[in-house]
Amino acid sequence: MALIHNLGFPRIGAQRELKFALEKFWRGESNQTELQNQAQQLRKQHWQVQQSLDFVPVGDFSLYDHVLDTSFLVGNVPERAQQLSGSELDNYFRVARGRSADDTPCQQIFAGEMTKWFDTNYHYIVPEVTADTPFSLNSDNLIAQIEQAEQLGVKAKPVIVGPLTYLALSKEKDASSRLELLQRLLPVYQQLLNQLSQKGVLWVQIDEPILVTELDSDWQNAFHTVYNALSACPINILLATYFGTLQQNRQLVAELPVAGFHLDAVRGRQEVEACVEQLSCHQVLSLGVIDGRNIWKTDLNAVLDWLEPISESLGDRLWLAPSCSLLHVPVDLNSEAKLDAEIVNWLAFAKQKLLELEVLGKALNQGRDSVVNALADNAAAIRSRQTSSRVHNPAVKQAVTEVTSNWGQRLSPYDQRIAQQHQKLDLPLYPTTTIGSFPQTPEIRKIRRAFKNQQISANEYTDKMRSEIEYAVREQEALDLDVLVHGEAERNDMVEYFGEQLDGYAFSQLGWVQSYGSRCVKPPILFGDISRPQPMTVAWTQYAQSITDKPMKGMLTGPVTILNWSFVRDDQPRRNSCLQLALAIRQEVQDLEAAGVNIIQIDEAALREGLPLRQSEWPSYLDWAVESYRVSANGVADTTQIHTHMCYSEFNDIIEAIAAMDADVITIETSRSDMELLDVFEQFDYPNEIGPGVYDIHSPNTPSVEQMVKLMEKAGQRIPAERLWVNPDCGLKTRQWSEVRPALSNMIDAAKQLRKRADKDHDSAQSNIESQCVS
Ligand code: GLN
Ligand code: ZN
Numbered sequence: 001m002a003l004i005h006n007l008g009f010p011r012i013g014a015q016r017e018l019k020f021a022l023e024k025f026w027r028g029e030s031n032q033t034e035l036q037n038q039a040q041q042l043r044k045q046h047w048q049v050q051q052s053l054d055f056v057p058v059g060d061f062s063l064y065d066h067v068l069d070t071s072f073l074v075g076n077v078p079e080r081a082q083q084l085s086g087s088e089l090d091n092y093f094r095v096a097r098g099r100s101a102d103d104t105p106c107q108q109i110f111a112g113e114m115t116k117w118f119d120t121n122y123h124y125i126v127p128e129v130t131a132d133t134p135f136s137l138n139s140d141n142l143i144a145q146i147e148q149a150e151q152l153g154v155k156a157k158p159v160i161v162g163p164l165t166y167l168a169l170s171k172e173k174d175a176s177s178r179l180e181l182l183q184r185l186l187p188v189y190q191q192l193l194n195q196l197s198q199k200g201v202l203w204v205q206i207d208e209p210i211l212v213t214e215l216d217s218d219w220q221n222a223f224h225t226v227y228n229a230l231s232a233c234p235i236n237i238l239l240a241t242y243f244g245t246l247q248q249n250r251q252l253v254a255e256l257p258v259a260g261f262h263l264d265a266v267r268g269r270q271e272v273e274a275c276v277e278q279l280s281c282h283q284v285l286s287l288g289v290i291d292g293r294n295i296w297k298t299d300l301n302a303v304l305d306w307l308e309p310i311s312e313s314l315g316d317r318l319w320l321a322p323s324c325s326l327l328h329v330p331v332d333l334n335s336e337a338k339l340d341a342e343i344v345n346w347l348a349f350a351k352q353k354l355l356e357l358e359v360l361g362k363a364l365n366q367g368r369d370s371v372v373n374a375l376a377d378n379a380a381a382i383r384s385r386q387t388s389s390r391v392h393n394p395a396v397k398q399a400v401t402e403v404t405s406n407w408g409q410r411l412s413p414y415d416q417r418i419a420q421q422h423q424k425l426d427l428p429l430y431p432t433t434t435i436g437s438f439p440q441t442p443e444i445r446k447i448r449r450a451f452k453n454q455q456i457s458a459n460e461y462t463d464k465m466r467s468e469i470e471y472a473v474r475e476q477e478a479l480d481l482d483v484l485v486h487g488e489a490e491r492n493d494m495v496e497y498f499g500e501q502l503d504g505y506a507f508s509q510l511g512w513v514q515s516y517g518s519r520c521v522k523p524p525i526l527f528g529d530i531s532r533p534q535p536m537t538v539a540w541t542q543y544a545q546s547i548t549d550k551p552m553k554g555m556l557t558g559p560v561t562i563l564n565w566s567f568v569r570d571d572q573p574r575r576n577s578c579l580q581l582a583l584a585i586r587q588e589v590q591d592l593e594a595a596g597v598n599i600i601q602i603d604e605a606a607l608r609e610g611l612p613l614r615q616s617e618w619p620s621y622l623d624w625a626v627e628s629y630r631v632s633a634n635g636v637a638d639t640t641q642i643h644t645h646m647c648y649s650e651f652n653d654i655i656e657a658i659a660a661m662d663a664d665v666i667t668i669e670t671s672r673s674d675m676e677l678l679d680v681f682e683q684f685d686y687p688n689e690i691g692p693g694v695y696d697i698h699s700p701n702t703p704s705v706e707q708m709v710k711l712m713e714k715a716g717q718r719i720p721a722e723r724l725w726v727n728p729d730c731g732l733k734t735r736q737w738s739e740v741r742p743a744l745s746n747m748i749d750a751a752k753q754l755r756k757r758a759d760k761d762h763d764s765a766q767s768n769i770e771s772q773c774v775s
Pocket of ligand 2: 435605645646647648729730731
């Protein structure tokens, strides 16, 4: 009998209940007991949804982040949070976000650094360690959840982050080697497993997703050390890996004496048979056959075809599960009243994925006949998606095959076209600009909402938006910026705005996925071949250009970013979907150009995020990502200036790909690192123009003129002044005008000072030459 289980359930709640409970608590409108009660209530609901499983995850719930929970579990609380008054929960929120409810300024601390959990859009709080970090078991929180589950009769399988993944994700605050900390961390895990065993727990799931990344021999050896030690504890360990294939680590995993292991059988389907062979005769193999990273229905019949023989040979040593925790998908498709019925029929959110699991389990254990209707429905849905004319647009598929490498090529090399652009645009040295958005005021949101709810007509909406654009233009003129933007007032989100206007995209109403803490995102659903029925931004940009003599920069989101921030169809390579997006953006670029817009910025904020987990796989991703960008951007005349923007400048390892994008100007985030991130430009001669952000838009503070001049001087040590632009780090939509005005005004003063200085240098160089001539 195959068993079914789950690796983790979304904690945020189908209606984002956890988000609202947390934010209420942080505002001081509820107390800790109320917050904990709501957490208990949510866990109970989530366990109820999972009651037909043979094992239900416990400990996957978190009030902020499960890696931060692990830090508290192993007693690794940053020193700066240790002496503060308040409860453990207060300290937990202080590390998570700098402050707890009602904190006075002296109780606030630096929040822990936050970064992406593997290749997902979930962010965890990076554990901080030093050579002397003491570890000690602090399992009250986990035990309380296990006890709650016990009382409710839940077949609990506690879930914890494994010690090696924990150390691999932590950041050394000094030069110590993280692996040396194992000798103190491992006993804590041993103690925990013993405690769980005493609680009557049979199986514990230990997550070690770093097994799908490249590990050197030290880390491989550490796996032997850790799992030899932990396997001696009186409890069954299910070692879970996910998000990819094991490759060179497969042999290692086979050698570990654990009671069972879990494999991502969606991304690692090709490794399943080899893993079955390597299994020892009493080990359990859990196969993640349902995609925990995407929202499509599983083709159940196809899965059964390859699963049945394995089930026959493994019997009850075969477990089935989603590929990874369901944290990365929305909770319940049944909440989607407005989503088109045809599309709904192709989708499965967390709850629906668990139902699929049930059907698979039953089919294996009692024969396909026992679930004949469910399998027939599933087959019909799969067929409907495969054949739908809404998914398949022959004209788009044809267009993609016609793309040749010329499409990504500008007409002339950079040197030639930049000279033409300078002549046409006639900008000063150190030209100033912004990254696109201006403050999204309550008024702007109100107008968008009213239009969406059909409370105002399209004409009224256009008029109101135009006056917002005019406001932004007049502000920029008064500030004396050189290259203006229209301000993006009409955009709710830089991806959704484009998705909504492209054919092949759908939008859920409640398809929220946790991004960090109480923050969620609602990724649009790219379900079909992408086409652009009509221009998406031209009217707004053209209007903005018509009311000013200064150059207006058109603003687009690039194909790679649109792709990386969406749920993407799984029935064709991502590369193909990206190229389709690229063609749609290319049309938009060309329409903007034809409308007289001479500068066009194509944002690729998420290009880096798409990098595969294994560095050896980077080149093939970068190849098609850069190619897609080039196709979108480069079909313009030499005189049209193409900009791109990225919200980071960690370019060291991908600088060649960035340069290959061949944007005339790239604006990047650098101010927080004091321009240190520009070091890469010392070794690599980046050929085109650069705008290294001179101030951090995340902060409400006004940057001083001197500060920004200094930063630009630092930049000038690596990049010649003729190729430098002056701009903020990113868009200004989260700021207020009262913050933006003085900050930009200082930024422009800084640029003017730099110009004056450059003039003086030029004059004195000139007079030197002249005096040399005389003598
Ligand atoms: N053009 C966008 C803006 O200014 C860019 C945002 C981003 O890079 N994340 O808001
Ligand atoms: Zn940005």
